[in-house]
Amino acid sequence: MTSPLFHIDAESDLGLRDQLRQKLVSAILSGTFLPGERLPSSRKLSEQLGIARNTVTLAYQQLVDEGYLISRERSGLYVNEALVKGRADFARVAGRAETAKSTVWRNRVKAAPPAVRRFRFPPNWQSYPFPFVDGRFDRSLFPAAEWREANRLALGLREIHQWSTDSGESDDRMLIEEIRTKILPRRGIQASPDEILVTVGAQHALHLLIELLTDATTPCAVEEPGSPDMRELLLRRGVPVVSQHVDQEGMVVDGALDRCAIVHVTPSHQRPTGAVMSVARRKALLAKADAHDFVIIEDDYEFDVNADDAPIPALRSIDAGNRVVYVASLSKVLAPSLRLGFMVAPPEIIAEARRLRQLTTRNPPLNNQRTAALFLSLGHYNSTVVRTNRVFHDRLIALRDALNHYLPQLIAIDPIRSGTTYWVRGPATLNVPDLIREAEARGVLIEPVAHYFARGDAHENVFRMGITSLPIDRIRAGVAALAEIIRDVMGGVQPAAEQGVWLTGSALREAMAGATLLYKTVYGEPCSIELLPDGTMTGRAGYADEDRDTGRWWIEDDRWFRQWNNWAYGEPIGFHTTLDGDRVRWFNADRRLIDSAVISRP
Numbered sequence: 001m002t003s004p005l006f007h008i009d010a011e012s013d014l015g016l017r018d019q020l021r022q023k024l025v026s027a028i029l030s031g032t033f034l035p036g037e038r039l040p041s042s043r044k045l046s047e048q049l050g051i052a053r054n055t056v057t058l059a060y061q062q063l064v065d066e067g068y069l070i071s072r073e074r075s076g077l078y079v080n081e082a083l084v085k086g087r088a089d090f091a092r093v094a095g096r097a098e099t100a101k102s103t104v105w106r107n108r109v110k111a112a113p114p115a116v117r118r119f120r121f122p123p124n125w126q127s128y129p130f131p132f133v134d135g136r137f138d139r140s141l142f143p144a145a146e147w148r149e150a151n152r153l154a155l156g157l158r159e160i161h162q163w164s165t166d167s168g169e170s171d172d173r174m175l176i177e178e179i180r181t182k183i184l185p186r187r188g189i190q191a192s193p194d195e196i197l198v199t200v201g202a203q204h205a206l207h208l209l210i211e212l213l214t215d216a217t218t219p220c221a222v223e224e225p226g227s228p229d230m231r232e233l234l235l236r237r238g239v240p241v242v243s244q245h246v247d248q249e250g251m252v253v254d255g256a257l258d259r260c261a262i263v264h265v266t267p268s269h270q271r272p273t274g275a276v277m278s279v280a281r282r283k284a285l286l287a288k289a290d291a292h293d294f295v296i297i298e299d300d301y302e303f304d305v306n307a308d309d310a311p312i313p314a315l316r317s318i319d320a321g322n323r324v325v326y327v328a329s330l331s332k333v334l335a336p337s338l339r340l341g342f343m344v345a346p347p348e349i350i351a352e353a354r355r356l357r358q359l360t361t362r363n364p365p366l367n368n369q370r371t372a373a374l375f376l377s378l379g380h381y382n383s384t385v386v387r388t389n390r391v392f393h394d395r396l397i398a399l400r401d402a403l404n405h406y407l408p409q410l411i412a413i414d415p416i417r418s419g420t421t422y423w424v425r426g427p428a429t430l431n432v433p434d435l436i437r438e439a440e441a442r443g444v445l446i447e448p449v450a451h452y453f454a455r456g457d458a459h460e461n462v463f464r465m466g467i468t469s470l471p472i473d474r475i476r477a478g479v480a481a482l483a484e485i486i487r488d489v490m491g492g493v494q495p496a497a498e499q500g501v502w503l504t505g506s507a508l509r510e511a512m513a514g515a516t517l518l519y520k521t522v523y524g525e526p527c528s529i530e531l532l533p534d535g536t537m538t539g540r541a542g543y544a545d546e547d548r549d550t551g552r553w554w555i556e557d558d559r560w561f562r563q564w565n566n567w568a569y570g571e572p573i574g575f576h577t578t579l580d581g582d583r584v585r586w587f588n589a590d591r592r593l594i595d596s597a598v599i600s601r602p
Helices: 016-030 042-049 053-065 098-105 144-154 157-163 173-187 202-213 228-236 255-259 279-292 347-359 366-377 380-406 432-441 472-489 505-512
Strands: 069-072 076-079 196-199 220-224 241-247 262-265 295-299 324-329 341-344 421-425 462-466 501-503 516-520 526-531 536-541 547-556 559-564 573-580 583-587 593-600
Touching (some): 042 053, 053 069, 144 157, 144 366, 144 380, 157 366, 173 196, 173 341, 173 366, 173 380, 202 228, 202 295, 202 324, 220 228, 228 241, 255 279, 262 279, 366 380, 380 421, 380 472, 432 462, 432 472, 505 547, 505 573, 573 593
Parallel strands (some): 220 241, 220 262, 262 295
Antiparallel strands (some): 196 341, 324 341, 421 462, 516 526, 516 593, 526 536, 536 547, 547 559, 559 573, 573 583, 583 593
């Protein structure tokens, strides 16, 4: 045995003894240590690994207790030969020819996936300095202590007795009750236990519904832009897909829906734009469903990511016709890898979905269901939702402010009250595929949006930025880096405006003193700045002037400087300035256009 086989990681979360046990078990089961082979003494192995002899002795003793090793008096420890009884000799088939593999399986796949365009972030996205990635797991937000408590309780003898009798069909009654009484009321939904089914995440619920409700004769409307996964699931079933346009109020409700049998919609936070469907639009959709006899799949994938004091009730909660199937997931707040979701539907649909689930995945593991139920019952889920929403809201505002600070002339975003992403529109000349490649090369990950469209060739100047995976203290630096990349991709240094005159010295002071500057933020809200002759200034933003700040301005080295108390990070910044009629423009030291405004004087 050589030491590399038993490398011990001093920074691992596992203790030295547990690491050693893992290595020994792996070596025994893989045949590195043969049945009946004598293991090194505890003294020799401890010297080889540079760890305490007592650590090796305890690891050895535990493997003896578990039957991996047997102790022979005055001889040492040996691999238990009984472990390999009944195991096939895999070495005999290890020499299969690669050509045989390809010949046998070539052209065997009968349900080849359709050609749906996709975009994937690098698998090592966490290693990048600025991953503006949406929907990935943020380890810093996972309630580890609370989940461990619920897991410990789920492993009690009484709990084990309840969840270990798994038929693969029924769900954990405690989890159903917790969903019914604690989760659904947050969305205004009332449901009986026979109207709820636990699934392996929300995507599993959607797959079950598509298998049950669709075929080549059931046209289904999906949002445009919308989920490429949903589109692919439908295309695999041969379902006629109707791409329904999305605006700032969510899916458009018009005559195109009249011929549909099913409508899939994400009203809480439209995926991918983040738009929230208005109450009026929700009522119109339900009325259209009643009038034309179609059903609605309400995909509430971000149902608990909401910082609003008064969130809009779910479609199902205002559905008098019982036409809405509600799908959601617990994973968005906790961790995607938990894969726990649920659907709410009429009892007859739940019964059929349960039968179909029984034929495929069976139910999600009952021990995980019971852990989630205890996590909910102890109040941990609610407190995690509150904390996560606060963090996500702060990150979203930080991203908005950074975009407004570094890219005021180049991009625009829609005002979003909650959620986890911004849909960013750049100039028409911005080539997003080039931007994605260059940004990744410089450590910034952003997402294109073409794969969310059915055609896949639209919106080349639009990209998407998420905040679920990036700590708030790295957002500003990431946007600053992205701003430089965008300007470089668009052709480097932008020339100064041909129109207008450069203002310097007393002319610059005379133009600015007593003026009011009028412009809009990148998120579309009006903003005004009053420049008083004494060098102070007052800023007001929003449609009700709800966001205010004060600061100072001055002239130095023929540049106009400003410094806010809170806005723009409270940092001083200077600009070269041009004036063209009532339009003032500001440039940095490289003569790149940074910002502009309408200038008004009393």
